[in-house]
Amino acid sequence: METKKVVVIGAGVVGSAIARVLSKYQNLEVFLLEKNIDVGWGSSKANSAVIHPGHEDDPSKYPLRSKLCVRGNRLWHSWAEELDVPVKWPGELMLAFSERDVEKFQYYLDLAEKNGVPDVKIVYSDELRELEPNASPDAIAGLWAPTAGLIAPWDAVLGLVENAVDNGVKLFTETEVEDIVIENGIVKGVQTNRGFFEADIVINAAGLYADIISKKAGIDFDITPRRGEYYLLEEDVQPRVKRIVHQVPTEITKGVFISETVEGNILIGPSAENLPLDAKDDVSTTKKYLDYIWESAKRLLAKMPPKSSVIKTFAGLRAEPPSGRWIIEAYDNPKGFINAAGMRSPALTSSPAIAEYIVNELIKNKLGVKLVEKKDWNPYRKGIKKFKLLDDRKKEELIKENPKFGNVLCMCKEVTEAEIIEAIERMKKIGIKTISLDGIKFRTTSMFGWCQGSFCRVRIARVAANYLGMPEWKIFVKDNKSSYGVGYVKTFFKTSQGDGEV
Amino acid sequence: MMTTKYDSIIIGGGPAGLAAAIKAKELGLNVLLLENRDVLGGIPLQCLHPGFGLHYFKEDLTGTEFIYRFIDKFQKMGIEYFTNAHLTEIENISDTEKRIKVITSKGLQTFTAKTIIYATGARERHLYEIGVTGKRLPGIFTAGEAQTMMDVYGIMPGKEIVIVGSGDVGLIMARRFALEGATVKAVIELMPFPGGLTRNVVQCLDDFGIPLYLSHAVTRVEGDSTVEKVIISEVNERLEIKEGTEKEIKCDTVVVAAGLVPYIKILEKIGVVKDQATRGPIVNEYLETLIPGVFTAGNALVINDLVDHVVEQGELAAFGASEFVKNEGIPTRKWKRVFRGRNVRLLVPHYVSGENDVIIYARVSRPMNKVKVRFPEINKEVRLPVVKPAEMISIKLKKEEIQRAVDRITMEVLSNE
Numbered sequence: 014m015e016t017k018k019v020v021v022i023g024a025g026v027v028g029s030a031i032a033r034v035l036s037k038y039q040n041l042e043v044f045l046l047e048k049n050i051d052v053g054w055g056s057s058k059a060n061s062a063v064i065h066p067g068h069e070d071d072p073s074k075y076p077l078r079s080k081l082c083v084r085g086n087r088l089w090h091s092w093a094e095e096l097d098v099p100v101k102w103p104g105e106l107m108l109a110f111s112e113r114d115v116e117k118f119q120y121y122l123d124l125a126e127k128n129g130v131p132d133v134k135i136v137y138s139d140e141l142r143e144l145e146p147n148a149s150p151d152a153i154a155g156l157w158a159p160t161a162g163l164i165a166p167w168d169a170v171l172g173l174v175e176n177a178v179d180n181g182v183k184l185f186t187e188t189e190v191e192d193i194v195i196e197n198g199i200v201k202g203v204q205t206n207r208g209f210f211e212a213d214i215v216i217n218a219a220g221l222y223a224d225i226i227s228k229k230a231g232i233d234f235d236i237t238p239r240r241g242e243y244y245l246l247e248e249d250v251q252p253r254v255k256r257i258v259h260q261v262p263t264e265i266t267k268g269v270f271i272s273e274t275v276e277g278n279i280l281i282g283p284s285a286e287n288l289p290l291d292a293k294d295d296v297s298t299t300k301k302y303l304d305y306i307w308e309s310a311k312r313l314l315a316k317m318p319p320k321s322s323v324i325k326t327f328a329g330l331r332a333e334p335p336s337g338r339w340i341i342e343a344y345d346n347p348k349g350f351i352n353a354a355g356m357r358s359p360a361l362t363s364s365p366a367i368a369e370y371i372v373n374e375l376i377k378n379k380l381g382v383k384l385v386e387k388k389d390w391n392p393y394r395k396g397i398k399k400f401k402l403l404d405d406r407k408k409e410e411l412i413k414e415n416p417k418f419g420n421v422l423c424m425c426k427e428v429t430e431a432e433i434i435e436a437i438e439r440m441k442k443i444g445i446k447t448i449s450l451d452g453i454k455f456r457t458t459s460m461f462g463w464c465q466g467s468f469c470r471v472r473i474a475r476v477a478a479n480y481l482g483m484p485e486w487k488i489f490v491k492d493n494k495s496s497y498g499v500g501y502v503k504t505f506f507k508t509s510q511g512d513g514e515v
Numbered sequence: 516m517m518t519t520k521y522d523s524i525i526i527g528g529g530p531a532g533l534a535a536a537i538k539a540k541e542l543g544l545n546v547l548l549l550e551n552r553d554v555l556g557g558i559p560l561q562c563l564h565p566g567f568g569l570h571y572f573k574e575d576l577t578g579t580e581f582i583y584r585f586i587d588k589f590q591k592m593g594i595e596y597f598t599n600a601h602l603t604e605i606e607n608i609s610d611t612e613k614r615i616k617v618i619t620s621k622g623l624q625t626f627t628a629k630t631i632i633y634a635t636g637a638r639e640r641h642l643y644e645i646g647v648t649g650k651r652l653p654g655i656f657t658a659g660e661a662q663t664m665m666d667v668y669g670i671m672p673g674k675e676i677v678i679v680g681s682g683d684v685g686l687i688m689a690r691r692f693a694l695e696g697a698t699v700k701a702v703i704e705l706m707p708f709p710g711g712l713t714r715n716v717v718q719c720l721d722d723f724g725i726p727l728y729l730s731h732a733v734t735r736v737e738g739d740s741t742v743e744k745v746i747i748s749e750v751n752e753r754l755e756i757k758e759g760t761e762k763e764i765k766c767d768t769v770v771v772a773a774g775l776v777p778y779i780k781i782l783e784k785i786g787v788v789k790d791q792a793t794r795g796p797i798v799n800e801y802l803e804t805l806i807p808g809v810f811t812a813g814n815a816l817v818i819n820d821l822v823d824h825v826v827e828q829g830e831l832a833a834f835g836a837s838e839f840v841k842n843e844g845i846p847t848r849k850w851k852r853v854f855r856g857r858n859v860r861l862l863v864p865h866y867v868s869g870e871n872d873v874i875i876y877a878r879v880s881r882p883m884n885k886v887k888v889r890f891p892e893i894n895k896e897v898r899l900p901v902v903k904p905a906e907m908i909s910i911k912l913k914k915e916e917i918q919r920a921v922d923r924i925t926m927e928v929l930s931n932e
């Protein structure tokens with residue numbers, strides 16, 4: 014049996030899900046290439062985190078979106094369990110404030126039926142208030158979709174990548190694809206900043222950059238960055254919401270959502286703002302849109318949590334394709350090139366189904382590649398144990414085994430030294446070269462809480478630096494350009510080069 | 516799991532906690548102190564500047580010198596304590612029995628006590644709480660984090676610094692950076708007046724040629740992979756941005772000194788009632804919260820600018836705990852509520868009895884010259900030459916004075932001019 018080489022460009026939730034499904038086959042050698050220092054730091058880390066039910070997309074306009082969303086929603090139940098990724102299923106409540114809104118519910122009920130979304134119904138007064146006690150008194154009805162869920166999106170990517178690597182996928186971070194090499198209409202591989210990767214199949218899951226990659230393969234379209242901003246509120250803030258609450262969608266946006274994240278924080282957002290084509294990394298927040306979000310959210314709730322409970326604001330970028338249609342295709346020319354582009358919402362929800370679709374419909378059927386399943390494929394991965402969530406007996410045991418569990422470094426989220434070290438080991442295990450504070454943050458939720466790391470970042474930097482055998486100030490924060498400090502206080506400005514080394 | 520019962524367990528080993536522990540021990544209580552960090556001392560440990568202890572020791576000490584007097588005494592007295600001990604839960608079993616859970620490297624431990632003195636200090640407000648937009652970039656620090664980096668860990672945060680906030684903390688950090696050779700590009704202050712002491716404006720900014728922008732707000736932080744500049748704008752009297760006044764300041768580091776919030780998450784979980792003005796617990800004259808046997812002091816009670824007040828509060832809470840232990844509860848039955856009157860932004864304590872002399876700690880809502888501080892119900896009046904929001908006022912009410920009130924006392928600050 015001939016082995017085929019597959020390159021997946023981009024370790025977001027889509028590329029990682031594809032890599033995981035590809036790792037099931039013994040006659041594939043899979044390379045997952047990511048330009049950042051770590052995985053999942055594109056659209057996949059800053060979004061609403063909703064696993065949508067699938068009753069909001071019209072199959073005649075968006076055939077793939079509507080089909081793969083419902084399937085993705087279902088698959089996340091088993092995938093989240095196999096990958097030990099935190100999910101919950103609170104259900105989603107779309108609120109109507111006028112008779113016109115209620116009329117629109119019929120449209121979504123029809124879509125629910127067409128797309129096969131179970132148990133969607135309209136609820137009024139008592140039932141509405143029982144489902145969501147904090148729904149605005151002005152809401153006259155709600156569209157209830159009980160199958161909606163929430164996931165920790167960065168955990169989802171980590172789960173997918175760790176599992177894929179465990180099953181033989183080779184991850185290359187800090188590896189940026191610069192060109193697609195094509196000979197006689199057939200894909201030969203990709204050129205990167207770290208050399209040439211030979212490949213029979215190249216899958217473009219480069220998120221906001223998927224248009225640039227696709228152009229290199231001769232397939233032309235533009236991806237518009239569409240920014241969404243958010244507020245994140247403290248964990249214990251009152252009043253809160255039980256459900257994912259949102260308004261009736263408009264053409265450009267599903268509107269503002271309010272939910273309680275799997276971490277227990279309240280998340281409010283997003284806005285929707287088209288940016289210039291080249292603003293592919295502009296995740297700045299703006300006063301204008303943050304104000305808009307707060308005002309919109311106020312309409313949805315009977316009582317808003319206080320603004321003093323905001324612990325951070327942030328923004329994510331949607332990769333918006335022309336006319337909103339996902340571009341998931343294999344081509345006759347260049348043969349072997351597959352796009353998974355324009356992966357706007359609900360692609361987080363759909364990613365498991367997108368991965369299945371690419372493997373079954375495009376690789377097997379369209380490209381005619383025969384795939385042989387591995388006998389020993391391991392569907393399971395264990396996440397880093399969160400000390401905070403364990404029962405007392407287990408905590409006691411762990412501290413006995415490893416006293417580092419008894420050293421709480423992040424007070425807000427109660428993260429221990431042992432978990433910080435485990436995070437570093439996990440990074441090394443999947444082949445990450447630059448260990449960063451953000452990498453530790455997303456793996457442990459340290460520096461994620463009320464104080465946003467102002468108490469503990471320095472202590473975590475020390476633990477990490479000692480473990481890695483480097484000076485604390487040299488630890489990278491978000492990428493391999495920006496270190497935590499610039500040098501040692503007492504030598505920095507005194508050495509002629511000012512490089513901080515003694 | 517081991518269990519021991521104490522008269523009082525003190526949470527937090529900063530000045531409030533240490534002072535409380537020492538006093539409680541002197542009053543004959545059996546005490547235990549728990550500190551989360553690996554060292555005792557709290558914030559003053561990392562304050563290399565003078566300005567500590569002028570009232571308490573009648574000496575001008577650095578933070579480190581000041582706190583070591585307490586640490587030394589504490590250790591000589593042989594008071595039991597744990598460092599690297601993280602309190603996770605308080606269980607209010609009854610008025611006279613509290614059980615706490617603590618994570619230490621020796622294991623998960625539970626302790627019980629008749630009283631708790633909660634002295635966990637404060638958390639700093641960060642950039643996103645004060646409405647600054649833009650990117651979340653490396654190079655943004657709170658003043659406390661920057662100070663810990665520099666003076667506990669020896670890490671230099673950056674070269675070109677912009678400081679947000681001109682309270683004493685911001686001013687002192689500006690000088691701290693300048694002393695190490697960094698360029699402090701500006702200190703930005705929203706209000707039309709500096710937040711800190713005039714002395715600090717002169718010694719920390721003027722002496723180093725550091726510009727202070729009053730009535731300015733930082734609106735955005737920009738940069739590619741690290742901080743490159745901040746955008747500031749002028750604000751009007753209502754603190755709204757004046758269009759067209761935007762200006763950028765190049766820098767690689769932004770230090771946020773925008774105030775503190777009492778760090779009392781765990782107390783909130785057991786139902787301690789908060790004062791919206793102080794954001795700390797509501798307390799009586801013993802600094803007991805509305806949960807009997809749970810006391811609080813220092814920045815966990817109210818944000819203090821002077822460590823001397825913090826220590827005073829620690830000692831008072833210890834006195835409260837000892838009264839509580841002696842009498843199986845604070846014996847007072849009738850309380851008089853202390854209300855905020857004109858120009859008073861916040862005050863503690865909230866309830867007084869007339870059984871003790873009481874110090875009222877308060878902040879005004881705006882700076883004023885030549886003021887009368889009045890307590891109309893008890894016919895008390897104190898004159899002060901200047902008051903500022905940044906400087907806590909402390910005024911002693913004698914018990915005989917308090918007794919004159921029926922059920923309430925109001926504090927107001929009026930201009931004499």
Ligand SMILES: Cc1cc2nc3c(=O)[nH]c(=O)nc-3n(C[C@H](O)[C@H](O)[C@H](O)COP(=O)(O)OP(=O)(O)OC[C@H]3O[C@@H](n4cnc5c(N)ncnc54)[C@H](O)[C@@H]3O)c2cc1C
Pocket residue numbers: 022023024025026027028029046047048049052053054055056057058059060061062063064065188189190191218219220221222223226239240241242283329330331332356357358359360361362363
């Ligand atoms: C505001 C907002 C809200 C959303 N809400 C939801 C929601 O509630 N539910 C839902 O289902 N979906 C939601 N989405 C959509 C969802 O987040 C995205 O569909 C999903 O994350 C897309 O994943 P991806 O892997 O395609 O892209 P990304 O996560 O962006 O991954 C692409 C990766 O490719 C890498 N890359 C780019 N160029 C190169 C190159 N040349 N070489 C190597 N690597 C490269 C990038 O660094 C990046 O890591 C939302 C999106 C946004 C922005």
Ligand SMILES: Cc1cc2nc3c(=O)[nH]c(=O)nc-3n(C[C@H](O)[C@H](O)[C@H](O)COP(=O)(O)OP(=O)(O)OC[C@H]3O[C@@H](n4cnc5c(N)ncnc54)[C@H](O)[C@@H]3O)c2cc1C
Pocket residue numbers: 424526527528529530531532549550551552555556557558559562564565566567568600601602603634635636637658659662683684687688778812813814815819820821822823825
């Ligand atoms: C930059 C700066 C400059 C200052 N300059 C001056 C000055 O010149 N003069 C002056 O008088 N004052 C000054 N102060 C103010 C003074 O330092 C504070 O008012 C004082 O430290 C507050 O004491 P505290 O004990 O309440 O809190 P902290 O000093 O903050 O101590 C609280 C302690 O509790 C611990 N803790 C928190 N949570 C837990 C938990 N769950 N379990 C166990 N332990 C916990 C913390 O680790 C900490 O050690 C300055 C402060 C700053 C930040």
